[in-house]
Amino acid sequence: MKKKISALLLAVIISLTGCSSVGLSVDNLMHPPKAVGDKAEIQSLVDTVAGEGHTLKYPQSGNFRSAITMKDIDSDSVEEAVAFYLPQGDIATVHILVMDSIDGKWQTVGDFKSQSTAVDSLNFCDLDGNGILEIATSWKTYDASVNQFSLYIYEENSIREILTEYTSTNVLSGDFTDEAGEELIMLSLFSEGKDAGAVLLDLNENKSELTSLGSAPLNPDVVSYAKLQVGSIFEGQTGAVIDGCTKSGEYNTQLLYFNTYYSSLERIAFTENVPYNQALRSYPVMSEDINNDGIIEVPAAFKLNIEKDRTDRDAAASIYWCQQTSSGTVLLISHKAASFAYGFTFDIPEKWEGNFTALTDYNNNEVTFYEWSKDKTGDALFTVKISDSDEALEGYKELTKTDSRTYSLKIYESDSSLILTQDEINDYFKLM
Ligand SMILES: [Ca+2]
Ligand SMILES: [Ca+2]
Ligand SMILES: [Ca+2]
Ligand SMILES: [Ca+2]
Numbered sequence: 182m183k184k185k186i187s188a189l190l191l192a193v194i195i196s197l198t199g200c201s202s203v204g205l206s207v208d209n210l211m212h213p214p215k216a217v218g219d220k221a222e223i224q225s226l227v228d229t230v231a232g233e234g235h236t237l238k239y240p241q242s243g244n245f246r247s248a249i250t251m252k253d254i255d256s257d258s259v260e261e262a263v264a265f266y267l268p269q270g271d272i273a274t275v276h277i278l279v280m281d282s283i284d285g286k287w288q289t290v291g292d293f294k295s296q297s298t299a300v301d302s303l304n305f306c307d308l309d310g311n312g313i314l315e316i317a318t319s320w321k322t323y324d325a326s327v328n329q330f331s332l333y334i335y336e337e338n339s340i341r342e343i344l345t346e347y348t349s350t351n352v353l354s355g356d357f358t359d360e361a362g363e364e365l366i367m368l369s370l371f372s373e374g375k376d377a378g379a380v381l382l383d384l385n386e387n388k389s390e391l392t393s394l395g396s397a398p399l400n401p402d403v404v405s406y407a408k409l410q411v412g413s414i415f416e417g418q419t420g421a422v423i424d425g426c427t428k429s430g431e432y433n434t435q436l437l438y439f440n441t442y443y444s445s446l447e448r449i450a451f452t453e454n455v456p457y458n459q460a461l462r463s464y465p466v467m468s469e470d471i472n473n474d475g476i477i478e479v480p481a482a483f484k485l486n487i488e489k490d491r492t493d494r495d496a497a498a499s500i501y502w503c504q505q506t507s508s509g510t511v512l513l514i515s516h517k518a519a520s521f522a523y524g525f526t527f528d529i530p531e532k533w534e535g536n537f538t539a540l541t542d543y544n545n546n547e548v549t550f551y552e553w554s555k556d557k558t559g560d561a562l563f564t565v566k567i568s569d570s571d572e573a574l575e576g577y578k579e580l581t582k583t584d585s586r587t588y589s590l591k592i593y594e595s596d597s598s599l600i601l602t603q604d605e606i607n608d609y610f611k612l613m
Contacts, residue, residue, distance in 0.1 A: 222287045224249075226289065227249065227278060231266040234269030236266065238265040238267055239300070241301055241302070245304070250264075255281075256312045265277055274298055275297055276295065277333065278291070290338055291333060293340070299321035300319070300320060301320060306365065309361075309384050310363070313335055316332070316340075319349065327372055329348055330345050330352065347391065350370045352367055353421050355411035357419055357439045364394065365382045394446065399435060400450065402427045403425030407467060408468065410468065410477060414476065415504065434451055434479045435450050435451075436448065437449075449505060451479060463482070468480065479502075484496045485538045487540060496541070517529060520548050523588075524612055527610055528611075538550070538551050548564070550563055560597045561593045563591060564591045565589070569587070573589040577590060588610075592606070
């Protein structure tokens with residue numbers, strides 16, 4: 182039994198070490214959809230346009246990973262089709278092919294040749310706010326963290342191409358200015374010949390080119406993006422939340438938003454030397470809306486206290502979930518202890534602040550919460566034991582269960598003021 186858990190634990194630890202990044206290639210997992218009805222007609226149109234010996238190409242990152250993507254671009258409740266193909270030939274480059282069903286017949290509305298042999302990502306955004314989506318495409322270059330960007334605008338049954346000089350590692354879209362349609366934020370990792378940075382782009386008034394509304398430097402230590410989000414970063418402010426992974430395998434968070442007063446792209450980097458304002462962390466915990474108030478919180482995670490020379494136990498983690506405010510200060514939303522090894526968190530009650538720790542015993546699959554005072558563990562308060570048996574172990578009470586694990590609880594006899602009831606522990610305990 183112990184062995185099985187250890188294997189499980191090992192798998193967890195392996196998957197947690199090192200950075201996983203967004204945008205890994207899944208080319209070999211993808212197959213075109215089976216052709217039925219419209220799909221058969223689209224497939225046959227692609228075959229005709231792309232010619233003999235062509236190959237379909239799949240965007241390697243982002244939300245749209247099919248060679249042929251169906252999307253209602255012009256908001257008439259009927260989907261259009263966007264395909265990527267590589268024609269046969271020695272110096273062939275990938276084409277983007279846009280098709281629409283006009284008068285009941287699938288037709289080409291645009292076919293453009295890129296300068297690339299691979300597609301990084303496909304996206305749809307409404308930059309001019311006219312209800313018709315623009316097609317945003319990132320093309321791979323020889324440098325893995327640099328993609329070339331082009332935009333395609335659908336107008337009166339044809340597509341117009343806007344080529345740009347802009348390159349990026351990832352592109353995000355959203356209404357960052359709180360008016361007049363969406364904008365794009367281009368994020369670039371540090372690479373040879375390019376500094377880490379972000380630029381906010383908008384389509385100009387006569388829809389002929391992308392213009393910059395502002396730029397900001399980003400942390401050059403970030404080597405991959407672990408999680409990218411667009412959402413509310415404080416009351417009334419949309420921004421980009423960038424969880425990054427550093428070369429040394431740590432995680433950090435940067436926020437980007439457009440400051441309308443100064444007309445500038447601002448970055449918040451959480452690098453103050455205080456717990457609530459220090460997002461650099463060794464744990465793979467990413468920003469999220471932890472309290473469901475619509476605003477994304479940023480985690481600051483640390484190891485809990487343990488005696489300096491102690492090696493038979495490992496301290497669990499402490500996570501401060503923080504929210505940015507419009508005044509520039511940081512608000513503590515919640516404080517949790519967390520066991521990444523066993524996949525649970527525990528809300529820290531106020532009376533525990535500064536007085537507790539939680540230590541993991543990997544041999545016995547236990548996490549025990551203790552009083553902590555004068556740099557030492559004091560009374561044991563309770564133990565959470567994780568087993569693969571179907572019910573709580575003898576002397577323990579069941580806390581919760583998953584398909585493969587049972588979390589059992591033992592509360593110790595103690596005079597400590599930190600002692601909690603089983604109901605309180607049940608309330609504070611949550612699976613990740
Ligand atoms: Ca349509
Ligand atoms: Ca539009
Ligand atoms: Ca806008
Ligand atoms: Ca929130």
